[in-house]
Amino acid sequence: xxxxxxxxxxxxxxxxxxxxxxxxxxxxxxxxxxxxxxxxxxxxxxxxxxxxxxxxxxxxxxxxxxxxxxxxxxxxxxxxxxxxxxxxxxxxxxxxxxxxxxxxxxxxxxxxxxxxxxxxxxxxxxxxxxxxxxxxxxxxxxxxxxxxxxxxxxxxxxxxxxxxxxxxxxxxxxxxxxxxxxxxxxxxxxxxxxxxxxxxxxxxxxxxxxxxxxxxxxxxxxxxxxxxxxxxxxxxxxxxxxxxxxxxxxxxxxxxxxxxxxxxxxxxxxxxxxxxxxxxxxxxxxxxxxxxxxxxxxxxxxxxxxxxxxxxxxxxxxxxxxxxxxxxxxxxxxxxxxxxxxxxxxxxxxxxxxxxxxxxxxxxxxxxxxxxxxxxxxxxxxxxxxxxxxxxxxxxxxxxxxxxxxxxxxxxxxxxxxxxxxxxxxxxxxxxxxxxxxxxxxxxxxxxxxxxxxxxxxxxxxxxxxxxxxxxxxxxxxxxxxxxxxxxxxxxxxxxxxxxxxxxxxxxxxxxxxxxxxxxxxxxxxxxxxxxxxxxxxxxx
Numbered sequence: 239x240x241x242x243x244x245x246x247x248x249x250x251x252x253x254x255x256x257x258x259x260x261x262x263x264x265x266x267x268x269x270x271x272x273x274x275x276x277x278x279x280x281x282x283x284x285x286x287x288x289x290x291x292x293x294x295x296x297x298x299x300x301x302x303x304x305x306x307x308x309x310x311x312x313x314x315x316x317x318x319x320x321x322x323x324x325x326x327x328x329x330x331x332x333x334x335x336x337x338x339x340x341x342x343x344x345x346x347x348x349x350x351x352x353x354x355x356x357x358x359x360x361x362x363x364x365x366x367x368x369x370x371x372x373x374x375x376x377x378x379x380x381x382x383x384x385x386x387x388x389x390x391x392x393x394x395x396x397x398x399x400x401x402x403x404x405x406x407x408x409x410x411x412x413x414x415x416x417x418x419x420x421x422x423x424x425x426x427x428x429x430x431x432x433x434x435x436x437x438x439x440x441x442x443x444x445x446x447x448x449x450x451x452x453x454x455x456x457x458x459x460x461x462x463x464x465x466x467x468x469x470x471x472x473x474x475x476x477x478x479x480x481x482x483x484x485x486x487x488x489x490x491x492x493x494x495x496x497x498x499x500x501x502x503x504x505x506x507x508x509x510x511x512x513x514x515x516x517x518x519x520x521x522x523x524x525x526x527x528x529x530x531x532x533x534x535x536x537x538x539x540x541x542x543x544x545x546x547x548x549x550x551x552x553x554x555x556x557x558x559x560x561x562x563x564x565x566x567x568x569x570x571x572x573x574x575x576x577x578x579x580x581x582x583x584x585x586x587x588x589x590x591x592x593x594x595x596x597x598x599x600x601x602x603x604x605x606x607x608x609x610x611x612x613x614x615x616x617x618x619x620x621x622x623x624x625x626x627x628x629x630x631x632x633x634x635x636x637x638x639x640x641x642x643x644x645x646x647x648x649x650x651x652x653x654x655x656x657x658x659x660x661x662x663x664x665x666x667x668x669x670x671x672x673x674x675x676x677x678x679x680x681x682x683x684x685x686x687x688x689x690x691x692x693x694x695x696x697x698x699x700x701x702x703x704x705x706x707x708x709x710x711x712x713x714x715x716x717x718x719x720x721x722x723x724x725x726x727x728x729x730x731x732x733x734x735x736x737x738x739x740x741x742x743x744x745x746x747x748x749x750x751x752x753x754x755x756x757x758x759x760x761x762x763x764x765x766x767x768x769x770x771x772x773x774x775x776x777x778x779x
Contacts, residue, residue, distance in 0.1 A: 243496040246438065246522065247555040248718040249286040249620045250711050251336065255563050256293045256315055257302070258663040259625055261676025268663060268675070270316035274324045277331050279693070283628060284711035287334035289440050291563060293321075297347050299409035300388075300645050301563075301661070303338075303442060304345035308427045318434075325435045334437035336499070341424055342446040343410040351411050359400050366420055367411050368403040368451065369396060382455035384474075385462075389649040405446055405474065407645045415447045415483060425490045428498075432491065438499035441484075444514060444523075445504040448480035449473060468507050476506045481519040488521065501557070508544060515554035524622070525557050528614075529565045532576040533606045533773070535732045535746040539724075542617065546722070549619065556619035560610055561627050567660050568610065570633040573603020585633075589655040593635035604630050605773040608706055608762035609744055612775035613732065615710045616742035618722055623707075626664050629691050630703035633659040636685045643682070658682055665692035701764075709760055713777065725754075744775040754778065 260272030270293060280288065292302035295310045302312070311321050325335050344351060350366050357363035359371070370381040372395070380393035380401050393401035394408040403412045413420050428439065450473040461472055470478040484500070491497045502514035502523040514523035525545045531537040549556040560568040566585040574584035575596050584596050607630060614621050637658055642648075644656030663681070665688035666674030673688050689695065696702035720737030727733040730747030733754075745751050750769035756778035758765055763774035770776050
């Protein structure tokens with residue numbers, strides 16, 4: 239392990255979506271005791287930490303990202319005692335715990351928001367959120383034409399001539415981060431979980447907290463985030479003053495020894511990411527560039543080089559991410575035509591067609607996914623894995639529309655399929671009512687092909703994707719502190735060394751290439767006669 243305060247710099251972190259990980263009480267929903275029951279699996283995988291997406295009390299309008307009580311556990315998932323037992327079991331296995339902080343908004347069922355709706359316009363209760371008078375006859379029109387991330391207007395009527403702002407779903411009203419009571423309450427929440435043993439926090443939508451609500455409001459056409467501003471002047475996203483909030487958080491967490499880490503989910507322009515990763519702000523920020531790139535040597539090298547330099551400039555550590563609960567699984571993205579990013583590219587067309595087109599080459603996608611993870615695990619910095627990628631799981635498209643739960647699907651009336659396909663409960667066994675996830679039908683249906691992808695089906699297969707992940711994470715742990723140096727190679731080959739005893743070679747091309755001299759310790763595809771196959775990575779010593 240790394241030094242007590244710097245463990246995060248080279249950590250392998252495993253994201254758990256608790257409702258889809260393991261169900262201990264046969265209600266079809268994963269829970270904290272389910273996670274505790276799988277600690278041995280996580281320890282054998284070799285990870286350094288788990289990151290739990292929200293498990294707090296929530297009406298589940300957005301998969302738990304609509305929080306009703308920030309210092310609780312949702313009864314569907316367990317109790318605070320269950321959380322304590324899970325944390326103790328993970329710590330005993332040498333695994334740290336990171337939890338989500340949803341700070342931009344609460345649930346509409348949060349006690350504060352209920353109080354706000356019951357109070358008069360201009361009251362202190364309403365000042366915790368963002369209320370504004372409606373316009374037009376009888377103040378019946380929203381204050382502006384701003385649009386929400388999940389589709390539809392970003393203002394919702396309060397029923398008394400005022401509207402409240404929600405950048406996401408109407409069930410997720412935005413906090414007013416100019417309010418001192420809001421600021422203090424979140425610091426209380428951070429302290430609450432730190433004192434229960436949490437080792438770090440992932441900050442959801444970290445770029446959205448600070449807002450410029452000066453009137454008159456600018457038209458949406460001028461500020462649409464699909465053309466993000468690069469100078470911090472967008473009224474709703476990535477404003478410079480957001481870092482004043484995070485400086486307060488870091489000061490509060492610095493009173494603990496060692497202080498918990500904080501990592502930003504900040505969808506901002508690459509040159510702005512360093513502001514979140516600076517020690518004066520959150521200290522580390524997710525790099526999502528690889529979730530939107532094609533599987534090409536040029537794109538991978540550019541992204542890697544830029545992010546190494548950006549992290550070094552602020553004395554942070556880069557983060558490497560291929561999949562998470564918000565994007566199409568990368569095994570699927572890589573099995574589709576390389577014609578663009580996940581956002582609006584082949585993956586979204588494939589989802590919208592319910593898997594009909596473009597044609598998915600499942601084996602090609604898996605080959606590329608295996609190559610990509612070996613490449614990433616050879617890099618300095620922290621690698622964030624998403625549950626199920628160690629099984630080579632593809633996106634699940636075989637979900638009936640009436641079973642879907644993502645608000646993006648519901649609010650778009652089905653035009654956007656949403657993110658449910660990456661959140662289907664994991665297959666642990668090859669048989670059973672939910673492939674070992676639990677003892678009853680899961681809350682999202684699993685496809686028949688999960689049987690062959692299950693943990694059980696891969697456990698005894700030395701060539702399985704699960705075996706590859708276990709071996710790669712173990713080897714990385716032994717070599718993680720070595721510096722990276724690029725090696726000149728052919729256009730479709732990415733090659734670098736980590737010190738004198740570790741070389742990584744990735745062949746992005748369509749034909750095999752000769753490997754340099756050395757002993758192959760791990761490869762994503764079988765090596766024949768010293769030739770590295772297409773779409774594969776090898777490590778040599």
